[in-house]
Amino acid sequence: MASLTWSQRISAFSLSPSQFLSSITSDSFLAELLRELRDDKASDNTKVLLLSPFLEHPTILCPTVSVGEETALELMSVLAQTPPKAVSLKCNLMVAISTVLICTTCMERQPKVAEDYLDQLFHTIEDTNDHRGGLSLQPIRATSCECLREMEMSYPGLLSQRLETLYQLKQLETTVVHQAYSALYTLTLKNAVFLLCQKEEVANADLKTVLCANEGFGWKAIHKPLPPAIFSQMEEIPQLRTGVDCKELKSIVSSLLEESYLLTPMSQAALLRELVDIVSMVPSLSPALFKSQLLRLFGTAQVELVHATLMMKSAFTDSLFSPDDENFFLKRLVCMAQHPLLNIPEKLFYIDCIRHFPENRPISSQGDESLPVLVTPRLTISLLPTVFNDSSTMLCRLKLMCMVYLEADEGEDSKGVAYLFDHLMALLKIVDNHGRREMVVTAFRAVFIFLTYFSQMENLPEVLIQKLSELYSRQCRLAPNLINLCDRIQGCMEDSVWSVKLLKSLQRLVVDMPPSQLTLQNFSWHLKILKRAAVEKQIPQGSSLYFLLKVLYHSSLCERGGWKVGNAILAVCRNLLLHPCVNQASVSAELADLLHHMAGHYDDTDIRDHARFYYTLLTNLSLEKLSGVLVQSQEGGQAKVRSLSAIMAETEGLSSHLTIHPTSGPVLQFVRLQHVSFPPVTYSTEDTTAVENVLDHYRSQFSDADFASEVTLKYKLAYLGETEPLFEKLFSICLSFDLKDSNYEDMCDIHVPCLFRDRKPPEVSLKLKPKQPYPTCFKASAVFSTEDGLTWQTQLPDVKVCFPDIFLPMPVPVGSSSSYKENVFDRLWEDICATEADRSAISLFCFEGKDNSLQVMNKQIFQNFLISDPSDIGECKVLFFLPPRFHILFRINLTEDAVKIDIGTDNWELLPHINSYLLKITEK
Numbered sequence: 001m002a003s004l005t006w007s008q009r010i011s012a013f014s015l016s017p018s019q020f021l022s023s024i025t026s027d028s029f030l031a032e033l034l035r036e037l038r039d040d041k042a043s044d045n046t047k048v049l050l051l052s053p054f055l056e057h058p059t060i061l062c063p064t065v066s067v068g069e070e071t072a073l074e075l076m077s078v079l080a081q082t083p084p085k086a087v088s089l090k091c092n093l094m095v096a097i098s099t100v101l102i103c104t105t106c107m108e109r110q111p112k113v114a115e116d117y118l119d120q121l122f123h124t125i126e127d128t129n130d131h132r133g134g135l136s137l138q139p140i141r142a143t144s145c146e147c148l149r150e151m152e153m154s155y156p157g158l159l160s161q162r163l164e165t166l167y168q169l170k171q172l173e174t175t176v177v178h179q180a181y182s183a184l185y186t187l188t189l190k191n192a193v194f195l196l197c198q199k200e201e202v203a204n205a206d207l208k209t210v211l212c213a214n215e216g217f218g219w220k221a222i223h224k225p226l227p228p229a230i231f232s233q234m235e236e237i238p239q240l241r242t243g244v245d246c247k248e249l250k251s252i253v254s255s256l257l258e259e260s261y262l263l264t265p266m267s268q269a270a271l272l273r274e275l276v277d278i279v280s281m282v283p284s285l286s287p288a289l290f291k292s293q294l295l296r297l298f299g300t301a302q303v304e305l306v307h308a309t310l311m312m313k314s315a316f317t318d319s320l321f322s323p324d325d326e327n328f329f330l331k332r333l334v335c336m337a338q339h340p341l342l343n344i345p346e347k348l349f350y351i352d353c354i355r356h357f358p359e360n361r362p363i364s365s366q367g368d369e370s371l372p373v374l375v376t377p378r379l380t381i382s383l384l385p386t387v388f389n390d391s392s393t394m395l396c397r398l399k400l401m402c403m404v405y406l407e408a409d410e411g412e413d414s415k416g417v418a419y420l421f422d423h424l425m426a427l428l429k430i431v432d433n434h435g436r437r438e439m440v441v442t443a444f445r446a447v448f449i450f451l452t453y454f455s456q457m458e459n460l461p462e463v464l465i466q467k468l469s470e471l472y473s474r475q476c477r478l479a480p481n482l483i484n485l486c487d488r489i490q491g492c493m494e495d496s497v498w499s500v501k502l503l504k505s506l507q508r509l510v511v512d513m514p515p516s517q518l519t520l521q522n523f524s525w526h527l528k529i530l531k532r533a534a535v536e537k538q539i540p541q542g543s544s545l546y547f548l549l550k551v552l553y554h555s556s557l558c559e560r561g562g563w564k565v566g567n568a569i570l571a572v573c574r575n576l577l578l579h580p581c582v583n584q585a586s587v588s589a590e591l592a593d594l595l596h597h598m599a600g601h602y603d604d605t606d607i608r609d610h611a612r613f614y615y616t617l618l619t620n621l622s623l624e625k626l627s628g629v630l631v632q633s634q635e636g637g638q639a640k641v642r643s644l645s646a647i648m649a650e651t652e653g654l655s656s657h658l659t660i661h662p663t664s665g666p667v668l669q670f671v672r673l674q675h676v677s678f679p680p681v682t683y684s685t686e687d688t689t690a691v692e693n694v695l696d697h698y699r700s701q702f703s704d705a706d707f708a709s710e711v712t713l714k715y716k717l718a719y720l721g722e723t724e725p726l727f728e729k730l731f732s733i734c735l736s737f738d739l740k741d742s743n744y745e746d747m748c749d750i751h752v753p754c755l756f757r758d759r760k761p762p763e764v765s766l767k768l769k770p771k772q773p774y775p776t777c778f779k780a781s782a783v784f785s786t787e788d789g790l791t792w793q794t795q796l797p798d799v800k801v802c803f804p805d806i807f808l809p810m811p812v813p814v815g816s817s818s819s820y821k822e823n824v825f826d827r828l829w830e831d832i833c834a835t836e837a838d839r840s841a842i843s844l845f846c847f848e849g850k851d852n853s854l855q856v857m858n859k860q861i862f863q864n865f866l867i868s869d870p871s872d873i874g875e876c877k878v879l880f881f882l883p884p885r886f887h888i889l890f891r892i893n894l895t896e897d898a899v900k901i902d903i904g905t906d907n908w909e910l911l912p913h914i915n916s917y918l919l920k921i922t923e924k
Contacts, residue, residue: 006046010049010050010052013053014052014053014056014057026060029061030067030071034074034075036050037050037051037074037078044089051092051093054096055092055096055099058104065104065106067104068105069111069113073113075093078093079094087137087140091140091143094121094143094147095143097147098117098151101113101151102154102155107154107155107158118151118217121148122148124140124144125141125144125148125169126169127141128169129172129173138177141177141180145183152184152191153187156194157192157195158219159184159217159218160191160192160210161213161216161217163192163211163212163214166184166188167185169185170182178263179262182263183270186256186274189278190274190278193249194238194277196210197240197281203244206244207244207246208245211248211249237277238281239280239281239283240281240284244284249282250289253289256271256275257275257289260272265304265305269304272290272293272305272311273308273311276290276312276316280315287316287320288319290312290316290320294309301336306336306349306350306353307349307353309329313326313358317358317361330357333350333353333354334379334380337350337351337354337383338383344392347396351383352396354372354383354400355375355399357372357375359372359374371403371404371406375400375404376404377405380400380401384419384420384423385420387426387427391439391441391442394442394446395442395445395446395449398420398423398450399449401420402420402449403453405417406453406454417454417457420450421460421464424443425467427442428443428447428467431471431475431478432475436742436772437741437742440478440742444481447464448485448489451496451498455493466505469506469509477742479526480528482506482529483529483532486503487499500539503529503532503533503539506533507529510544510547511543511546511547513526515554520560523551523557527568527569531568531572534572534579537580541579541581542586544572545576545590545594549590549594549597552569552598552601553597558601563604563607566611567607570598570611573591573595576591577591577614577617577618577626582618583623588618592615592618592619598611599612617629661791661792663727663792663793665794666720666795666796667792667794668717668718668733668782668796669796669797670716670718670764670799671718671761672714673715694823695824695827695828698812698824710767710769710883711767712766712767712768713801714763714764714765715764715766715799716761716763716764717755717761719761720796720797723757726788728757729756729757730784731754731787732784733753733755733784734782735752735764736749737749738778738780739776739778740778740779741776743772743774743776744778745768745770745771747766747778750766766799768801769884770806770882772909773883773910774803775801775802775803775806775913776801777799777801778801779795780795780796803916803917806883807880808880809881810825810881812824821879822867825889828887829904831906832889839906839909840906840907841904841905842903844900844901844902845903846899846900847901847918847922848897848898849898849922854876854894854899858876861921862876862890865878865879866878875891875892876890878890886907887905887906888904889903889905890902901918
């Protein structure tokens, strides 16, 4: 520990205090901190760093009350010795002292150190308007106010005997620190009134005595229970007895309200909450005191003030808000929920305010699912969701409008629900047209929201099942989304049969599919559907079994299916073993035939073993025992479904060798080497400049070769830092990859024979096949063996693929002349500028450049992508090819004071990435 710097030690302590203190006691560490804080040679920044443990873990450093008092005394001594110019250090010291005093509960013993510290804070804030300390010490006064406020919040009533002093200081202060004084006084006033309300008998003079109190601290009050920060229900609010003279209190509240506009929105909101509590506790104070503020609050765009206004409405209802006020406020919320200048979180906030709008006379009391009566279809028609909304806003609007039309009249109900259903159909159509992952998730969430409100309707849920089934027939990759939708619907509505109907429809779609449409990839998705359908007891499973038998008997699936497909088939079989249909002799016989065929013909040994094991269970156990074994295994019991090799050997050693052990942390990493361009295609080297339509000739290459489909990235597979000696030599490494989006095809596993720490790391080539040429990130994991024969699995750090990594040179035949490339460029540029297709776009980028900036850029960045002669001092042409078949074209010109880059692309969605790329390569 001694060799580490203070920065490293503090970081280690913050990360894990228990682990840090395992090698040193808390008393020793505390003594070191205090000794370093007293050292005049230590810099102010170092001392601020040393105070962070007192702020984050005060009770660990000061486990007892006595240690807390002694530590606070030491820190006060450091504070007294700190020069006035060290403002930041003094502020941090004050916060640290307050934290220690509060968290160690030594305040409850009324120690002298606490009283001295409170006196010191009061002495600091008495320097109103910086008469003594000057402008530079304003942060110290503000911090003093915040420390006092924190103590008053933790121990209500502590400052109640200083109300007159705090009021006078607030009135005198005219600088920006005024709101800190105002917040401190308002909180103290509320707590004082709260303590007064708890007395059984209150005389007229008692309230005046509290408001005029000017000496000492209320140590006796801090042992009483804390008042709630915000009173949520009227019956919970203690109230002052009627008849008490409250003229002076009314004058103070009115004064605070009149000055509230001087505060920041957040401070205003806090002030309004405190004053609402005060007025709620004192019946003699009318809520009409807030009437003068309503016009200003109704027109505000500050979220904090809108929330405070809603809290006032919830507390005072028609005592403050007339029906006209209520209607105007609600219309204002609807308007703000769609204001174009507001950001998304603010719009969502306003929609949530509409859903939970506190009415003057609420009719229903159903909690979150009850919609205010004033929220009608006519009022909220402008909040109907559209496909142009962002996902969060769209879903929030959809939920609101579902609630609106659920409670609407018959005419409005049918029209509104029809619109929402059409909106769902539009979302599913976007998904059907290869929508991005975000849109897929949004569409299925929208379907879930719609069904939670309208699943009991007669026709629309059935139509939705039909549409989702048709969507799956074209996009079988949506199987996980459909399964998740069924799970969520069943979890939300236990008596709903909609999920069963959808699964039955999907099962029928799969089993009726012609064999010509089956591929290994879509077959894996179909198996997920069949597996989930086999869970439902109401769905017959004979057709699923017949389908699987037909596929296995009449295809080469057993030879080329692999472990993943075989395991997916066995997962279906496992659910079938638990299904009531297995009681039928015909179903049981077909299931036995299926397992027997896999046990004898499947290429993978592990799959054959598992199939033989399931077959043994099915043919040798009663259905009751079979169900007990499988259910117990699913729930994590002692019974396990294992391969025959594991059953035959019960020794702990062999069982350990058959297990894949996870590593405690990452062991391997990918180290980037270089970007590998796709090799040129070797076919006819005819003089392509003579081709009449050079663009058609160029585009014809995409159908003649696969060179346009891959980007190859090279990495070293290396160790990630120091590792255990066990991992110094690794064998049979299998690297697997999981892409985080749907813009790329799945990556194949890569096998590396071995990796030794004392040898050169092996190189691996990762081949990416983009569907859309966007930056991405993928997860990587590795399974490997060590010298002792054990198998391990480890996660590698995520690997990022940047936008320039996807760039490839123009794919042209070998031997093509430079004039051919330039002709292709010119024709592409003309095609992009002239086409009316939605995907093409042109743009402009300029940056300040020096005389040789263009030559440097051509040599260092654009060398492999240049079309025109780089020595030409005129226009320079650059073309990037982005698989599978997109292009980015640059026409670069050097003007007198800038470099101008005309941009053309046949995919307008690439423009933000192009702009970021140019900003990066041109930044100074």
